Amino acid sequence: MCNVFASQDPSTYASETRAIRLHGHCTSIRLEAAFWRILERIAEVEGTSVSRFLTTLHDEVLARRGEIGNFASLLRVTCLHWLENQDRHAEEVAARRRLAA
Template sequence: MCNVFASQDPATYACETRAIRLHGHCTSIRLEAGFWRILERIAAAEGTSPTRFLATLHDEVLARRGEIGNFASLLRVTCLHWLENQDRHAAEIAARAKRAA
């Protein structure tokens, strides 16, 4: 029943720690490799680097909510949201591009 999940490469769920700069401060984020790959895909779709995407997301959440309780968890759920809503995300990018033109 779970063969497709149980047979995945352990490298996909190995943790990776990456250093990023948020508001001029260096910090590190630890996520599973599979989440980093999805964040790289999201950033590419946005036309930016993963680091820039993370900084922008961080700033926008702070502006909306005033705080971020657990940024790593927010990033994991962002990946899930993007996987479930890729059409919506693509439409939003297209609308932004149209407004900029």
Template sequence: MCRLFASQDPASYAAETRPMRLHGHATSVRLEAAFWDILEEIAGREGMSLNRFVSVLHDEIMERQGGVANFASFLRVTCLHFLNNQDLHAAQVAARRDARMPAPGREPAQGGERVGGQGAGRAEPVVVA
């Protein structure tokens, strides 16, 4: 059993520090490469760049909880939550995408009109329970 885990590519658990801008402040976040890969996958599914996705997560955790003691740990647990709930995440992304699409037979908005009302075109919040 342990051979499976012990045979992992060392590059997957090598720590990488990446520069980020969170709520207007330049900082850096250090995570293992495997977690960066998962975050990039989530960001892609959300239609965001990695930096934008991490910034949205940071803003949401600050809004909901007023702060986070260890943001890198929060990101790791976010990755685990995503892996354990991929079906739920896919359904949420599809529902948001469907909500932004015009009803069948209805023309898309023109002349600067926004589909979806107030806030259309902005990134939707990511639900991390």
């Protein structure tokens, strides 16, 4: 029943810690390798670096909510949200690029 999930490469769920600079402050974020790969894909589509994408996301959530309880969890859910809404995201990116041109 779960062979497709149970047979995945353990490196995909191995934890990976990366140092990220948010507005000049160094912090570390620990996520599974699969999530880092998705964040890299999102940043590529956005035309930016992972670090810049994380900084922008952090700032936008702070502006909307006033706080971020668990940034690593937010990043994991962001990855899932992106996987489920890639078409919508692509439309938003295209609209931003049209406005910038």
